[in-house]
Amino acid sequence: MSTETERKTRRVGRWLLCFAVAGGAVAWAVHLLAAWGVVELVCSIGRRDVNGLPLHAFVIVATAVPAVPAAAALAAAWRIWQHDLAGATGRRERRARFLAELGLGLDALACLMIVFGAVALGVIAPCA
Structure with a gap:
């Protein structure tokens, strides 16, 4: 493994990768609990x-x-x-790149669901 690849791998930390994969899903869960749950409770x-x-x-x-x-x-x-992992060659780098790709899909879906949830809450009267 080259020193450049090692440097990039070290820069992409475990916690940043975890955030990149699961951050959107956790934010979506918070949105569901806060927006929908509290609105239903208040109504x-x-x-x-x-x-x-x-x-x-x-x-x-x-x-x-x-x-x-x-x-x-x-x-x-x-x-x-x-x-950071555009030219991933090693097993570790390829795994991190796969997780980043997984995070892209999950986070994009989470962002869309937050937006769609907001549109639904905005269009439908909350306490109708």
Whole structure:
């Protein structure tokens, strides 16, 4: 293994790769719990606000906050796949590149699901 490849492999740390693979899915789960779960709970008790914040504003916040780490995970997976492991030759580098490719798909799906969930919450009246 060349020193250049070793340097790139070291730069792509285990935790960054874990974030690139699972960050979007975790952010999507947070979005589901915050946006859908809290909205359903608030509507079931007959309120129209969450601690003084109107329900539509809460939905925007509950979508924007998880969307940021999901987009960051997508960017991290792209960076690892495109730049850091573009010429992967060794077994370790190929495995990391595969995980980065997996992260690209999962994070893109998570970002889309967060956006679609926000659209659904915005189009359908929360407490209808």
